Amino acid sequence: MDNKDNNKYVRLKRRIYLVIFPLLFITNATYWLFSPYVDRFMGSVLPFLCLFFAIVWVLIYYNRLMRTCEIISLGVFGIYHLFRVYSLTGQLEEGIINVYVLWSPIYFVYIFMVLERKKALGYSLFIILITVAMGIIHFDNPRANDTLIQFYISTILYTLILFYFQRIVSAYIESDILRKNAYYDSLTDIGNRRSVDTWLENEINRCHECNSVFSIIYFDIDHFKKINDEYGHDVGDHVLKEFSSLVKSYIRSSDFFGRWGGEEFIISTNQSLAEATQFAERLRGIIENHSFRYVDHVTASFGIACFQPTDVSKTLIKRADQALYSAKNNGRNMVKAF
Secondary structure (H helix, E strand, O other): OOHHHHHHHHHHHHHHHHHHHHHHHHHHHHHHHHOOOOOHHHHHHHHHHHHHHHHHHHHHHOOOOHHHHHHHHHHHHHHHHHHHHHHHHHHHOOOOOOHHHHOHHHHHHHHHHHOOHHHHHHHHHHHHHHHHHHHHHHOOOHHHHHHHHHHHHHHHHHHHHHHHHHHHHHHHHHHHHHHHHHHEOOOOOOEOHHHHHHHHHHHHHHHHHHOOOOEEEEEEEOOHHHHHHHHOHHHHHHHHHHHHHHHHOOOOOOOEEEEEEOOEEEEEEOOOHHHHHHHHHHHHHHHHHOOEOOOEOOOEEEEEEEOOOOOOHHHHHHHHHHHHHHHHHOOOOOEEEO
């Protein structure tokens, strides 16, 4: 998992914690204040847990020491889990099943959220071994024997399911990343040339089947080489990203927008030549009037071509390229239709 994906995962966990910790606080506070089954020991533990949940929530809310909070919580929850299981083994002799058996799987889910997959498996099995050791002394009790065995087996199953589920999710994410890298431009996060080719083929097939129309808008950033020469390639990359984001915010959800290569872009839109030309003119004005972060102002030249029944993607792009060439030869920062 790269830094970008890791940051997304951390942000997701933070959102989960901001919901879960208040629920844990409310659950334990309610149990402490209103349950008739709270003994003296739990009466002293529950206020501490409520205070702990509140402090952790505040720290996570203000985005402070989140990793430290995770590790400390793992230890606190572990001690609490072992204590509750120890209580469970004793109560089983009296035929009482502690309601904590309903909550214990959540602890193992939390382990896999906090730790890397193999470490989480090892830590979970270590905790399970301790709980098994706690229950050994009660295995000669017929009342406790069956319930304890079921509890241990189900806990091991939870752990293995979490372990393999996390592997499945990781494989899915890796597959999705590979697919995205194959069809999306890593710099601008829009479709790449391969993606544009696919879009155009799909649109051409759709037009043949439905007798419909679409146009492509082929455009590039004026004097982009000069930007790279004067400001450096890092600034050039920032301009490409900001430019792409700007255009993306103004296209319709039904339009396809991709980077053809370098500073060249293509929009595929199901509009007529006149409509596409009008749309491109509006985009041209938006780009011209936009204040870019590093280079202030940037302009772009546009070439428009509308699909004809005899077209393939290459002939359509060629006509749009000729229109773009005309726009650049006539002073740039303009729209030309073929």
